[in-house]
Amino acid sequence: MEAPEKNELVAAALAVRQRAYAPYSSFMVGAALRCEDGSLHVGCNVENAAYPEGICAEAGAIAAMVSAGGTCIVEAVVCGGGSAPCTPCGGCRQKLREFGAPTMRIHIVNAEGAILLTRTLSELLPDSFGPSNLGHGG
Template sequence: MSDPLVEAALAARARAYAPYSRFAVGAALRTAEGAIHAGCNVENAAYPQGTCAEAGAIAAMALAGGGRIAEVVVAGGGAAPCTPCGGCRQKIREFAAPDTLVRMVDAEGRLLLRATLAELLPHSFGPDNLAGAAA
């Protein structure tokens, strides 16, 4: 069975720029409207200046006018799940609800871990926490 979200994450992973760690990552997200946006990690010789695949996918979504994430797939290498880093979990939270599904797959697209955003980022702080906040 074909899974367009997994396929998009794997295609993005194939385009990753990871000459230093050699750890390619691709991510794809599906918006509430059904659009798919992907991103890959892009490393930099000044290590903290690199960007994560999830951040790239979110930026592509924002550029296309999307606003809500319905599901995320992260494709890494190796036998261990490539979970989003802490910063990316918070970036996903900006556009996703705590019950949003996040799937981690290997380089062949096999499911390694399935979790909700709340399981990955418990007790999160999101835009809804600011609703009605006094200035």
């Protein structure tokens, strides 16, 4: 990812993280996705008093992308708090795989925007099951 594009994607994840609804855990997460057409889509985590009913930031960003007509993620940023990397949960890794190739890069940043690590989707979700397994897309 080129520096201006990376900065834009990181800035979008940082900004949306500030709008997260996390009254129970106080763990705010933001995600930003870049589609193949260059458009950006963001999402933040939304907790719920019935804990399993919360929404992850990545899922929110994917929903925003789909509602805008996007179908292909080429790069993503996930921003959490603290010093440990906030990688996508297992469910979100699979959700990202629905719209991204195994080679898609996912950058994990801290609350200040410093990149803590970068992984491909295949590194986070090896031997994944995706649309191509069902005869759709790549």
